[in-house]
Amino acid sequence: MGNFYEDNDDLRFYVERAIDWEPIVRLTEHDFRSPDGPKSTAEALETYQDVLALVGGFVADEIGANWRALDAAHPKLVDGEVKYPPVMEELFEKLASLELNGLNIPRELGGLNAPVVLMQVTNELFARADVSICAHHGFHGGMAMAALVYSVLEGSTTFDRELPGISSTRFQHVIDDILAGGSWGSMDIxxxxxxxxxxxxxxxxxxxEDGVWRVTGSKTFITSGHGRWHFVIARTEDKQGDDAFAGLNGLSMFLVPAFDENGVRTHTTIDAVESKMGxxxxxxxxxxxxxxxxxLIGKRGEGFKYMLMLMNNARIGVGFEALGLCEAAYRMAKAYAAERPSMGKTIDKHEMIADMLDEMRTDIQGIRCLGMAAVQLEEIAQKIDIQLRFDPPADPAERERLEKRMKRAKRRARELTPVLKYLASEKAVEIARRNVQIHGGAGYMVEYGAEKLLRDAMVxxxxxxTSQIQGLMAMKDTLMAAVKHPRTFVRESARARWTSVSSRDPLERRVAKLEVARNQSVQHLLSRLAGHKLSELRHEPMGSWGSKLSHFDPKRDFALAMLHAERLIRILADVQVAQELYAQAKRFPERTEVLERWLERAEPRTAFLLTEITTTGHRLLRSLGHETEDVDQAAK
Ligand SMILES: Cc1cc2nc3c(=O)[nH]c(=O)nc-3n(C[C@H](O)[C@H](O)[C@H](O)COP(=O)(O)OP(=O)(O)OC[C@H]3O[C@@H](n4cnc5c(N)ncnc54)[C@H](O)[C@@H]3O)c2cc1C
Structure with missing residues (x-):
C-alpha cells in the first residue's frame, strides 16, 4: 500500500507549513459564516489533509501500481463513440465513487468547496501515478468550474449575502450533470x-433568425472531446485587416452540448480518436x-478573453501535472541508481549520475515552489474578485485595500504562470529523459516504465x-512592463544592482545578481528595437521613453526579442524560483539549502543565457530578411 502524499516530505512541507492557508480558506469559506462549513482554518486544513491522504493512497494503489495495463490499453472509436478498454472503465468507476469532481465547486452548488490550491496538489498526486488519467479526471471538475467562472464573468450568477453563497448560476445544469458522474467537458480550440x-x-x-446560435466546423486534438459539454471557440466576426493578430477579436466562446436530452449524439461527429505516442x-x-x-458565453467577440481565463488556470494545472511526472521519474531513477552496481559501486555513487540526481531533485523543488506561489496568487486574485463583485465590504477604505491586493496578486500570478508552464513541462521532458539514461539499456525497454514516462512527458x-508561445507571452509582458513604466524599470534595475553588491546577506546578493542579469537582458533587447522604429530612443535614458513607446508591441515589432524569447523565459524562471525560494528561506531557515542548490545551478545558466542574448541572433535575423545591425561580433 503506497501513498503518494504521505511519502513526499517536500510536498507535505507546503501543505502543512508553507502554504498561507488563512487568507485562502477565509475567502473560500466567506469568513467562516457558512453554517455547513468549517469554523476555522485549522479545521478546514484537517479535512484537506484527509482528502490528500485519500487521493495519495488511491492513485498509488489503483493507478500507479497499474501503469502497465493502463498504458497498453487505448481508447478506440466504435460506432461513432469512444470505447474505453475494461481496465480503464473499471478505474473510472472507482474514481467516480470518490466524488472528487466537485472538489472546488461551492458547497451550495453541491460541491466540496475546497480551494483550488488543494485541487492542484491532487493534480500532482494523480500525475505522479499517470499523467493521462490525471488529464481525463481533470476535464470533469475543471470544466464544471469553468462553467461557473464563465457565468460569474459574464454576470449571470447571483449571490445571496445572507447564505452566504451563490443562489443561482446560468450553467447549473452543466455543473449538476458533471457532479452526478458520467459526464465531463472539453475545451475545443x-x-x-x-x-x-x-x-x-x-x-x-x-x-x-430564430435567435439561436449554431456552430459549424472541425476541431482537432481535443482532450476528452467525446464528452457532453463543449466550450467551443468560434469565429463570429470577419477578420478586419491584414495584421496577423487581427482575427483574435472576431472570436466568441460557446457552450455546445454534444447530446440531446435523450442522450443521443446530435449535430456533432467524432471524426477520430488519435493514436498517440503516450x-x-x-x-x-x-x-x-x-x-x-x-x-453564446459573454458577448460576441470576447471569446479570446474567455479562452485566456480558462487557459491561465489550465497552464497552472499543467505545471502541477508536469511536477507529478518529474517526481515519478526522479524517484524511479533514484531507486534504480541505488541498486545498480557498476565498476565497484552502485551508480548513484558515480559522480555524473549523482550530479544528475541532485539537479533533478533541485529542479523539482524549484518547480514546486513556483507552482505553489502561482496557484496561491491566482486563487487569491480570483476569490477577491468574486468577493468584490458579490459581497464587497461596506467600508470604502477596506474595499480599496482589497482591490489593491487583488491587482498585486493578479499581476504576480500573470508573471509566474507562463514561466511555470514552461519550466515544469520542459523539465518533465528533461527529467524523464535522464531517468531513461540512468536506467541504461533497461531504460529503453518497455517493461521498466522509464520510456513510458518520457513518452507521456513529451506532450x-x-x-x-507550446513552450515557444509561453516564451512569447512572458517576453511580451516583461518588455511591455519596462516600456510602459520605464522609470519603474530603471528604479528596479538600480535597486537590484545596489542589492547585489551591498546586501549584508550573501544569499540576497546572489538573488539580486540574477535579477541584474534579467534586467540586462531586457535592456539589451529593448535597446535594439526592430528596424529603425525606435532608433532615435537609443541614446536617450530609458526613464524618459514614456509615451513614445505607447503603441509598441514586442510581438509585432521586435524580431530580436522573439528570437530570444525562450532564452529570456529561462532566465525569468531562474530569477522567479530564486526569489520565491529566498522568501521561503527567510520564513523557514532550514530551507536555505534548497535555495543554495538552486542558485548554484541558476547562476552559470543565467550568465550563459545572457551572453547568448547579447551576442547572437543578428546573422539569423538577416537570413530571415529583417533589418538588423551587425552587432554580434561587436558585442563579442
Ligand atoms: C495530447 C494532446 C492533447 C491536446 N488537447 C487539446 C485540447 O483539449 N483542446 C485543444 O483545443 N487543443 C488541444 N491540443 C492541441 C494543442 O493545444 C496544440 O497542438 C498546440 O497548441 C500547438 O498547436 P499546433 O499543433 O497547431 O502546432 P503549431 O501551432 O503549428 O506549432 C508548431 C510549432 O511551431 C511553433 N510556433 C508556432 N507559432 C510560433 C511563433 N509565433 N513563434 C515561435 N514558434 C511558433 C510551436 O511552438 C511549435 O513548436 C492537444 C494536443 C495534444 C498533443
Whole structure:
C-alpha cells in the first residue's frame, strides 16, 4: 500500500507549513459564516489533509501500481463513440465513487468547496501515478468550474449575502450533470490548420433568425472531446485587416452540448480518436460540429478573453501535472541508481549520475515552489474578485485595500504562470529523459516504465500553449512592463544592482545578481528595437521613453526579442524560483539549502543565457530578411 502524499516530505512541507492557508480558506469559506462549513482554518486544513491522504493512497494503489495495463490499453472509436478498454472503465468507476469532481465547486452548488490550491496538489498526486488519467479526471471538475467562472464573468450568477453563497448560476445544469458522474467537458480550440495561431481559427458561430446560435466546423486534438459539454471557440466576426493578430477579436466562446436530452449524439461527429505516442489513458479526439445549437458565453467577440481565463488556470494545472511526472521519474531513477552496481559501486555513487540526481531533485523543488506561489496568487486574485463583485465590504477604505491586493496578486500570478508552464513541462521532458539514461539499456525497454514516462512527458511542452508561445507571452509582458513604466524599470534595475553588491546577506546578493542579469537582458533587447522604429530612443535614458513607446508591441515589432524569447523565459524562471525560494528561506531557515542548490545551478545558466542574448541572433535575423545591425561580433 503506497501513498503518494504521505511519502513526499517536500510536498507535505507546503501543505502543512508553507502554504498561507488563512487568507485562502477565509475567502473560500466567506469568513467562516457558512453554517455547513468549517469554523476555522485549522479545521478546514484537517479535512484537506484527509482528502490528500485519500487521493495519495488511491492513485498509488489503483493507478500507479497499474501503469502497465493502463498504458497498453487505448481508447478506440466504435460506432461513432469512444470505447474505453475494461481496465480503464473499471478505474473510472472507482474514481467516480470518490466524488472528487466537485472538489472546488461551492458547497451550495453541491460541491466540496475546497480551494483550488488543494485541487492542484491532487493534480500532482494523480500525475505522479499517470499523467493521462490525471488529464481525463481533470476535464470533469475543471470544466464544471469553468462553467461557473464563465457565468460569474459574464454576470449571470447571483449571490445571496445572507447564505452566504451563490443562489443561482446560468450553467447549473452543466455543473449538476458533471457532479452526478458520467459526464465531463472539453475545451475545443485547436483546428487542423491552426493551433498556436488562434487568429486563424475558422469554425463559425452564426446567429439564426430564430435567435439561436449554431456552430459549424472541425476541431482537432481535443482532450476528452467525446464528452457532453463543449466550450467551443468560434469565429463570429470577419477578420478586419491584414495584421496577423487581427482575427483574435472576431472570436466568441460557446457552450455546445454534444447530446440531446435523450442522450443521443446530435449535430456533432467524432471524426477520430488519435493514436498517440503516450498519454494513453486520455482520449484525444477530432470532432466536427454541423449547425450545432450553441449558447453564446459573454458577448460576441470576447471569446479570446474567455479562452485566456480558462487557459491561465489550465497552464497552472499543467505545471502541477508536469511536477507529478518529474517526481515519478526522479524517484524511479533514484531507486534504480541505488541498486545498480557498476565498476565497484552502485551508480548513484558515480559522480555524473549523482550530479544528475541532485539537479533533478533541485529542479523539482524549484518547480514546486513556483507552482505553489502561482496557484496561491491566482486563487487569491480570483476569490477577491468574486468577493468584490458579490459581497464587497461596506467600508470604502477596506474595499480599496482589497482591490489593491487583488491587482498585486493578479499581476504576480500573470508573471509566474507562463514561466511555470514552461519550466515544469520542459523539465518533465528533461527529467524523464535522464531517468531513461540512468536506467541504461533497461531504460529503453518497455517493461521498466522509464520510456513510458518520457513518452507521456513529451506532450507537456506542446499542449495548453507550446513552450515557444509561453516564451512569447512572458517576453511580451516583461518588455511591455519596462516600456510602459520605464522609470519603474530603471528604479528596479538600480535597486537590484545596489542589492547585489551591498546586501549584508550573501544569499540576497546572489538573488539580486540574477535579477541584474534579467534586467540586462531586457535592456539589451529593448535597446535594439526592430528596424529603425525606435532608433532615435537609443541614446536617450530609458526613464524618459514614456509615451513614445505607447503603441509598441514586442510581438509585432521586435524580431530580436522573439528570437530570444525562450532564452529570456529561462532566465525569468531562474530569477522567479530564486526569489520565491529566498522568501521561503527567510520564513523557514532550514530551507536555505534548497535555495543554495538552486542558485548554484541558476547562476552559470543565467550568465550563459545572457551572453547568448547579447551576442547572437543578428546573422539569423538577416537570413530571415529583417533589418538588423551587425552587432554580434561587436558585442563579442
Ligand atoms: C495530447 C494532446 C492533447 C491536446 N488537447 C487539446 C485540447 O483539449 N483542446 C485543444 O483545443 N487543443 C488541444 N491540443 C492541441 C494543442 O493545444 C496544440 O497542438 C498546440 O497548441 C500547438 O498547436 P499546433 O499543433 O497547431 O502546432 P503549431 O501551432 O503549428 O506549432 C508548431 C510549432 O511551431 C511553433 N510556433 C508556432 N507559432 C510560433 C511563433 N509565433 N513563434 C515561435 N514558434 C511558433 C510551436 O511552438 C511549435 O513548436 C492537444 C494536443 C495534444 C498533443
Amino acid at each position: 485547436t483546428e487542423p490548420h491552426a493551433g498556436s495561431d488562434m487568429a486563424n481559427l475558422r469554425t463559425r458561430g452564426v446567429l439564426g 498519454h494513453h489513458g486520455s482520449a484525444t479526439v477530432g470532432i466536427s460540429f454541423e449547425d450545432a445549437p450553441a449558447e 507537456m511542452p506542446i499542449y495548453e500553449g
